[in-house]
Amino acid sequence: MIEIFDSKTQDILKSLEKTQKEFWNISRVTAEFLYNLIVTSKSKNVLEIGTSNGYSGIWLGKALKKTGGNLTTIEFYDKRLDIAKENFKQCGVSDIIDTKQGDAATIIEYLPEDFKIDFAFVDACKKEYIDFFRLIAPRMKVGGYLACDNVISHAAKVQDFLEAINSNPDWENVVLPLPAGLSLAKKIR
Ligand SMILES: C[S@@+](CC[C@H](N)C(=O)[O-])C[C@H]1O[C@@H](n2cnc3c(N)ncnc32)[C@H](O)[C@@H]1O
DSSP states (O other): OOOOSOHHHHHHHHHHHTTHHHHTOOOHHHHHHHHHHHHHHTOOEEEEEOOTTSHHHHHHHHHHHHHTOEEEEEESOHHHHHHHHHHHHHTTOGGGEEEEESOHHHHHHTSOTTOOEEEEEEOSOGGGHHHHHHHHGGGEEEEEEEEESOTTTTTTTTHHHHHHHHTOTTEEEEEEOSTTOEEEEEEOO
16 A cells, blocks of 8 residues: 555545445556556656546546646546545645546547647546547657556457557557556557
């Protein structure tokens, strides 16, 4: 367990873990992995699709506090996003998180042209992973990472996405045996 967070953040994370199933949050081990990857890769411009109540966003935000970066996170449901905003505030990361409410594909399509990403975390509607990949790819910097959760737990729904990324010479992808299966791809050119 990462002990570097303040005790309030640790308490909030522990309490959110009790409602993990209700809000479909990632596992703690996946969260710790993403945290470490953002810190070690010194990622700064991070995009998350699927905020829910902000559990994963807190981890991403804490990592970005270390790298000096910022997070844009997108959620369809306003009520979940309201809870997430309060959790971000309580954990001291709201100043570096831009929350956007609505359909992720539409929001990404209309982001400014110079909105570039060096780390993206996708954890939303599995059938749309292929669309998210097509929208994220042109905005991703070379050397950046695309992490997608649930590629083992929802294998059939993400098959087209995995086929597309595995056959794309611009990307190197591996599937990590984290609890729901995490696809981790690096843009190599
Ligand atoms: C698995 S949960 C995200 C959990 C969160 N990443 C965490 O670990 O704390 C998926 C969320 O994505 C949202 N979602 C699904 N499809 C979406 C879309 N196309 N655009 C925006 N949000 C979407 C759902 O409303 C849901 O709250």
